[in-house]
Amino acid sequence: MNEIKLFCPATIANVSCGFDVLGLCLESTGDEMLIRKVSTPGVRITKIIGQQLPMETEKNVAGVAALAMLKDLDIDFGFEIEINKKIKPGSGIGSSAASAAGAVYGINQILGAPFNQTQLVEFAIQGEALASGTAHADNVAPALLGGFTLVKGYEPLEVLKLNTPSELYATVIHPQIEVKTADARSVLKQSIPLKKAIVQWGNLAGLVSALYSEDYDLLSRCLHDEIIEPMRSPLIPGFYKVKQAVKEAGALGSGISGSGPSIFALSKGKDIAQEVAKVMGNIYKDFGVDYDLHISSINTQGVKEL
Amino acid sequence: MNEIKLFCPATIANVSCGFDVLGLCLESTGDEMLIRKVSTPGVRITKIIGQQLPMETEKNVAGVAALAMLKDLDIDFGFEIEINKKIKPGSGIGSSAASAAGAVYGINQILGAPFNQTQLVEFAIQGEALASGTAHADNVAPALLGGFTLVKGYEPLEVLKLNTPSELYATVIHPQIEVKTADARSVLKQSIPLKKAIVQWGNLAGLVSALYSEDYDLLSRCLHDEIIEPMRSPLIPGFYKVKQAVKEAGALGSGISGSGPSIFALSKGKDIAQEVAKVMGNIYKDFGVDYDLHISSINTQGVKEL
Numbered sequence: 001m002n003e004i005k006l007f008c009p010a011t012i013a014n015v016s017c018g019f020d021v022l023g024l025c026l027e028s029t030g031d032e033m034l035i036r037k038v039s040t041p042g043v044r045i046t047k048i049i050g051q052q053l054p055m056e057t058e059k060n061v062a063g064v065a066a067l068a069m070l071k072d073l074d075i076d077f078g079f080e081i082e083i084n085k086k087i088k089p090g091s092g093i094g095s096s097a098a099s100a101a102g103a104v105y106g107i108n109q110i111l112g113a114p115f116n117q118t119q120l121v122e123f124a125i126q127g128e129a130l131a132s133g134t135a136h137a138d139n140v141a142p143a144l145l146g147g148f149t150l151v152k153g154y155e156p157l158e159v160l161k162l163n164t165p166s167e168l169y170a171t172v173i174h175p176q177i178e179v180k181t182a183d184a185r186s187v188l189k190q191s192i193p194l195k196k197a198i199v200q201w202g203n204l205a206g207l208v209s210a211l212y213s214e215d216y217d218l219l220s221r222c223l224h225d226e227i228i229e230p231m232r233s234p235l236i237p238g239f240y241k242v243k244q245a246v247k248e249a250g251a252l253g254s255g256i257s258g259s260g261p262s263i264f265a266l267s268k269g270k271d272i273a274q275e276v277a278k279v280m281g282n283i284y285k286d287f288g289v290d291y292d293l294h295i296s297s298i299n300t301q302g303v304k305e306l
Numbered sequence: 307m308n309e310i311k312l313f314c315p316a317t318i319a320n321v322s323c324g325f326d327v328l329g330l331c332l333e334s335t336g337d338e339m340l341i342r343k344v345s346t347p348g349v350r351i352t353k354i355i356g357q358q359l360p361m362e363t364e365k366n367v368a369g370v371a372a373l374a375m376l377k378d379l380d381i382d383f384g385f386e387i388e389i390n391k392k393i394k395p396g397s398g399i400g401s402s403a404a405s406a407a408g409a410v411y412g413i414n415q416i417l418g419a420p421f422n423q424t425q426l427v428e429f430a431i432q433g434e435a436l437a438s439g440t441a442h443a444d445n446v447a448p449a450l451l452g453g454f455t456l457v458k459g460y461e462p463l464e465v466l467k468l469n470t471p472s473e474l475y476a477t478v479i480h481p482q483i484e485v486k487t488a489d490a491r492s493v494l495k496q497s498i499p500l501k502k503a504i505v506q507w508g509n510l511a512g513l514v515s516a517l518y519s520e521d522y523d524l525l526s527r528c529l530h531d532e533i534i535e536p537m538r539s540p541l542i543p544g545f546y547k548v549k550q551a552v553k554e555a556g557a558l559g560s561g562i563s564g565s566g567p568s569i570f571a572l573s574k575g576k577d578i579a580q581e582v583a584k585v586m587g588n589i590y591k592d593f594g595v596d597y598d599l600h601i602s603s604i605n606t607q608g609v610k611e612l
Contacts, residue, residue: 192499
């Protein structure tokens with residue numbers, strides 16, 4: 001194989017009670033990437049369409065992730081990467097993770113798959129570190145593994161694929177407000193009350209149980225974030241209005257996607273997910289804020305060949 | 307039915323990373339309880355053997371739990387309770403929970419089961435509150451539901467039964483050291499670092515996943531307590547020595563049972579659980595500290611009729 005064309009999915013990190021550990025992968029929103037093996041060693045970003053992003057390999061997340069992967073390999077050829085960037089950077093649905101995941105997945109395929117999924121996540125988070133300042137895996141893991149994923153821990157890095165209930169749909173609204181990941185991080189308190197932590201981990205444990213038992217009602221009761229959402233939601237005008245409206249429209253729950261400003265909702269079935277999209281859109285329409293809407297089933301495969 | 311004889315199981319609360327939310331139920335250790343319907347209204351504790359405990363209904367956990375249950379019922383008869391107390395109070399394996407759970411389960415059966423499991427847990431934790439000062443459900447829930455249980459939350463109270471891997475065995479050593487629940491609570495810091503909380507909830511989410519996927523290796527990797535164990539372990543001499551030794555003996559992991567002083571270990575298979583018991587015993591033998599040992603499969607039923 002000398003060339004591979006990929007779909008690099010958008011992802012939702014945190015998923016309410018799973019701050020820094022949970023993520024899920026979207027089916028209908030993502031970038032396209034073309035990776036070509038070439039005789040010249042090294043990695044070059046040869047084309048980016050859709051967004052203004054750095055073409056220099058060392059300043060591009062796909063480039064950095066690819067370089068991390070190739071660092072210890074003794075090969076006399078290289079790779080060219082073309083990106084059709086459909087996920088807006090800064091939207092909170094794993095734009096940089098999609099690029100990082102795509103680059104390492106694609107090159108690994110061309111090389112004959114010498115690396116396992118955990119290693120791919122390790123490489124990809126080095127791209128993530130360039131974009132957000134921290135090497136977090138909660139978008140990269142679902143982008144590579146698909147479905148619901150858990151970053152069980154970092155020392156050592158361990159990522160798990162959880163079960164995904166089959167009728168689950170995600171709706172995501174991206175209001176055109178800028179929330180920088182660094183700002184979203186700076187509002188976080190570094191110390192939290194034990195009592196709130198217990199509520200949070202009770203909800204997270206319940207949510208994992210709900211994924212395995214495919215209990216949508218339980219899932220709904222667990223989609224609460226005691227800790228991060230109250231700190232970050234002031235950065236997103238209209239957040240609680242959306243939360244209230246989507247619940248009334250039948251969503252199981254909602255929260256901040258990653259570090260925002262996108263807001264996600266989960267629903268049982270496509271019809272509700274579409275209704276949820278409508279009410280989300282109406283709120284920002286009333287505010288006079290532009291937005292993008294995504295309605296998607298859960299992509300249980302992750303990055304895939306097109 | 308006018309009389310019921312029950313096995314009221316010992317339980318392990320917290321289970322390392324699940325402080326205040328996780329619990330599991332033992333098969334081979336527990337009290338026996340006899341509950342008799344009598345014509346005189348009210349609840350009387352008529353006999354306690356095995357331990358010195360209050361006979362006055364309002365000062366006995368079984369009595370308080372029973373009274374909580376009967377409070378709003380319009381009945382013209384009452385109950386007598388006899389307890390053969392085999393679980394030592396203050397051992398950290400749910401002695402008071404066993405009594406509270408037995409009382410409400412048994413009376414509910416005699417009444418024709420008007421209350422559901424969550425209601426029974428609600429009543430039983432009022433007995434627990436008498437014993438420990440807090441109405442916690444992490445022993446009562448596994449005693450009533452059996453298996454691994456999750457206290458998903460208290461507002462409203464929601465208890466879930468998780469899956470239990472079939473080959474799992476628990477070993478518990480109760481060194482004869484006194485650790486009062488109130489003291490074990492007072493060493494807890496009320497504020498914790500967000501970073502440690504994230505590690506903890508990553509492990510807990512992984513543990514729940516391991517229970518459903520019956521992945522013993524993953525279970526082992528998740529049996530860590532970043533937060534509570536470092537605060538409480540100084541109250542239990544020999545704790546880290548036991549932890550090290552049981553790991554070497556093949557245990558999946560170990561931790562403080564409830565608020566101690568008992569130490570539990572989980573193992574795959576009875577043989578390892580027995581070997582673990584041996585190394586646990588040897589350590590306290592060397593210390594010259596008396597101990598009780600329990601080796602048990604997981605009781606997936608909870609309180610049961612004898």
